[in-house]
Amino acid sequence: MSQVEVAPTVSPASMASMASMAPTVSGRVPAGVRPQTAAGFLALFRSEITLTFRRTRTIALLGLLAALPVLLGVVVKIETGDMHGGANGPAFIAQVTQNGLFLVFAALAVALPVFLPMTVGVVAGDSIAGEAATGTLRYLLVAPAGRTRLLAAKFLAAMVFCWAATLAVALSALATGAALFPMGSMTLLSGDTVGLGGALLRAVLIAGVVALSLAGLVAIGLFVSTLTGSGIAAMATTVGLVILVQILDSFPQLHAIQPWLFTHQWLTFGDLLRAPMYWTGILQNLGLQALYLAVFGSAAWARFTSRDVTA
Amino acid sequence: MTQSPLVESIESAETEGTLTGGRAAAADPAPVGPPSVIRTQGLTKRFAGGQLAVDGLDLTVPRGSVFGFLGPNGSGKTTTIRMLMGLIAPTSGVATVLGASMPQSVGSVLPRVGALIEGPALYGFLSGRDNLVRYDSADPTADPRTRARRVGEALDRVGLTAAAGKKARAYSLGMKQRLGLAAALLQPRELLVLDEPTNGLDPQGMREIRALIRELAGEGTTVFLSSHLLDEIEQVCTHAAVMSKGRLVVQGTVPELAARAQGRLVVRTPDAARAAEVLAAAGVSDIRVAEGRVDGEPATAGDEPLPGLCAALVEAGVRVRAFGVERGTLEDAFVALTGEGFDVAG
Ligand SMILES: Nc1ncnc2c1ncn2[C@@H]1O[C@H](COP(=O)(O)OP(=O)(O)O)[C@@H](O)[C@H]1O
Numbered sequence: 001m002s003q004v005e006v007a008p009t010v011s012p013a014s015m016a017s018m019a020s021m022a023p024t025v026s027g028r029v030p031a032g033v034r035p036q037t038a039a040g041f042l043a044l045f046r047s048e049i050t051l052t053f054r055r056t057r058t059i060a061l062l063g064l065l066a067a068l069p070v071l072l073g074v075v076v077k078i079e080t081g082d083m084h085g086g087a088n089g090p091a092f093i094a095q096v097t098q099n100g101l102f103l104v105f106a107a108l109a110v111a112l113p114v115f116l117p118m119t120v121g122v123v124a125g126d127s128i129a130g131e132a133a134t135g136t137l138r139y140l141l142v143a144p145a146g147r148t149r150l151l152a153a154k155f156l157a158a159m160v161f162c163w164a165a166t167l168a169v170a171l172s173a174l175a176t177g178a179a180l181f182p183m184g185s186m187t188l189l190s191g192d193t194v195g196l197g198g199a200l201l202r203a204v205l206i207a208g209v210v211a212l213s214l215a216g217l218v219a220i221g222l223f224v225s226t227l228t229g230s231g232i233a234a235m236a237t238t239v240g241l242v243i244l245v246q247i248l249d250s251f252p253q254l255h256a257i258q259p260w261l262f263t264h265q266w267l268t269f270g271d272l273l274r275a276p277m278y279w280t281g282i283l284q285n286l287g288l289q290a291l292y293l294a295v296f297g298s299a300a301w302a303r304f305t306s307r308d309v310t311a
Numbered sequence: 312m313t314q315s316p317l318v319e320s321i322e323s324a325e326t327e328g329t330l331t332g333g334r335a336a337a338a339d340p341a342p343v344g345p346p347s348v349i350r351t352q353g354l355t356k357r358f359a360g361g362q363l364a365v366d367g368l369d370l371t372v373p374r375g376s377v378f379g380f381l382g383p384n385g386s387g388k389t390t391t392i393r394m395l396m397g398l399i400a401p402t403s404g405v406a407t408v409l410g411a412s413m414p415q416s417v418g419s420v421l422p423r424v425g426a427l428i429e430g431p432a433l434y435g436f437l438s439g440r441d442n443l444v445r446y447d448s449a450d451p452t453a454d455p456r457t458r459a460r461r462v463g464e465a466l467d468r469v470g471l472t473a474a475a476g477k478k479a480r481a482y483s484l485g486m487k488q489r490l491g492l493a494a495a496l497l498q499p500r501e502l503l504v505l506d507e508p509t510n511g512l513d514p515q516g517m518r519e520i521r522a523l524i525r526e527l528a529g530e531g532t533t534v535f536l537s538s539h540l541l542d543e544i545e546q547v548c549t550h551a552a553v554m555s556k557g558r559l560v561v562q563g564t565v566p567e568l569a570a571r572a573q574g575r576l577v578v579r580t581p582d583a584a585r586a587a588e589v590l591a592a593a594g595v596s597d598i599r600v601a602e603g604r605v606d607g608e609p610a611t612a613g614d615e616p617l618p619g620l621c622a623a624l625v626e627a628g629v630r631v632r633a634f635g636v637e638r639g640t641l642e643d644a645f646v647a648l649t650g651e652g653f654d655v656a657g
């Protein structure tokens with residue numbers, strides 16, 4: 001309270017002058033709608049990808065994935081004696097000792113059912129929920145990022161992560177294979193032999209197919225991520241789903257639904273190690289991923305564009 | 312329909328014609344003057360849990376004003392701001408920002424609006440500067456070529472240039488608040504929406520933020536400032552609206568609102584008891600006697616009878632140390648309007 005000498009009487013005249021005292025728009029602030037530019041529109045996609053790879057968590061996950069082939073290669077090297085003709089080991093393991101390049105395929109076959117989807121589940125599950133949990137989501141939305149654009153950027157970044165994760169496994173396996181085992185022309189599963197160049201080309205192709213195999217999971221993770229405000233819950237749910245689906249895929253009684261599980265055709269990538277390449281399974285796999293992407297992508301969009309952001 | 316005393320006080324205020332802002336001004340299609348920057352009609356939000364957070368809000372924020380949005384914690388300020396920014400959808404009613412309805416027009420409206428909502432939110436693993444780059448990238452109308460310069464200017468404006476390279480997680484609460492404010496200033500804005508921007512700041516930081524708000528208003532930016540601090544609103548705002556339990560109690564210019572609280576006559580004297588008797592005899596009501604001080608409501612508004620009162624006191628042998636009327640504050644106005652203390656949460 002401040003002490004003044006006269007009683008407060010605010011005349012209508014002084015009120016009017018008060019109102020007109022307010023500065024007009026002719027000030028320095030330009031008014032009107034500002035147009036959006038293509039470069040401005042794309043900036044969020046770039047920002048999203050950069051942000052993904054600047055998180056310590058992302059680097060740790062990639063490091064984990066890169067360590068896997070090294071471990072695998074060392075074990076194979078040590079156990080070489082027992083491995084001869086071992087038909088009950090993981091796919092391609094038996095061939096690794098003859099050609100180090102096979103470690104790429106062996107490592108991908110080991111990583112794809114469990115490790116790769118786990119890391120992808122973490123990244124995709126956390127994508128929206130993590131931003132909601134820290135409150136950054138509200139500032140992105142008032143920027144305004146646009147809900148559809150943000151979701152698209154999150155999807156793109158998660159797909160880039162899938163690709164980087166696959167690459168981490170493949171490159172680490174290639175280096176380990178070259179260090180521990182002989183490299184050279186490769187005998188395919190069909191018995192034909194291709195040169196090192198041809199073999200590397202197939203490795204690149206397979207890495208691409210493996211990365212795309214994860215698209216369905218990314219869409220599921222994104223959808224789960226729009227449902228909750230907790231990054232941890234979304235990550236756990238997504239990873240849990242992967243495990244559940246793998247279990248369902250192993251019950252013979254469930255063979256009716258198994259072709260529709262997003263993990264069911266994951267290991268068909270081995271068909272690219274034949275001459276000629278056998279595409280049926282791979283195309284079925286990619287078709288299935290597209291289906292999951294359409295269904296869960298739409299669900300994520302419908303949910304995210306209509307939901308209240310109260311975090 | 313039952314009317315609460317709250318509603319009656321608004322209606323009576325309008326019929327008396329003491330309030331010019333708000334609904335009265337919005338009702339006639341003003342032929343001159345710029346349109347309102349924010350306008351809501353019957354804006355209502357009921358949360359999924361059934362909580363009625365905002366109830367039939369009719370708000371008009373004139374262009375160029377520094378508009379104080381005042382209310383105790385839990386009165387629905389943040390919920391209103393979330394609706395204005397298109398973060399949550401109203402249960403019913405309309406919200407118009409910069410002439411376009413929300414949340415439908417977020418894409419064209421929000422690039423012209425800077426906002427600080429319920430405290431800052433930052434990426435702890437990014438530097439202060441990179442946080443701003445991130446938020447600027449989210450705006451599709453922001454030019455990437457001028458990004459570095461604009462980020463630098465915004466940092467400068469809030470005094471964070473020296474700490475710009477530090478990871479945001481190492482920032483103090485005050486620094487985070489400043490960085491949040493810098494994010495709102497990445498572009499020239501027509502409207503700034505600041506939800507309790509001085510929360511968590513020390514008095515010096517509060518003064519700086521208030522100075523910045525005045526400076527921005529001087530540049531032509533309309534500022535919508537929510538606060539639960541009455542003196543903050545009194546210090547920086549030209550207009551104010553008062554919320555209580557999700558409802559608008561009153562809106563108008565700050566002097567008008569303060570005027571609604573009747574001034575109290577205050578006499579400082581060692582002869583308090585004697586003074587109280589004299590004042591009572593002279594028609595002063597609601598007399599309160601305290602140590603060395605007597606205060607009460609003068610019979611008529613204005614300073615007409617005051618010299619007479621003073622003379623009467625002196626005549627009666629009361630030793631008057633000070634004599635005057637304490638101006639009404641927004642707090643008095645709030646208490647008068649709602650009949651409750653300001654600290655009551657909704
Ligand atoms: N997400 C929510 N779900 C349910 N109730 C909410 C939610 N957010 C706010 N509320 C309630 O709405 C009321 C108004 O809250 P808020 O707008 O945050 O008030 P203020 O910003 O004025 O402190 C409070 O009673 C609060 O508990």
Ligand SMILES: [Mg+2]
Binds near residue numbers: 385388389390429506
């Ligand atoms: Mg609040």
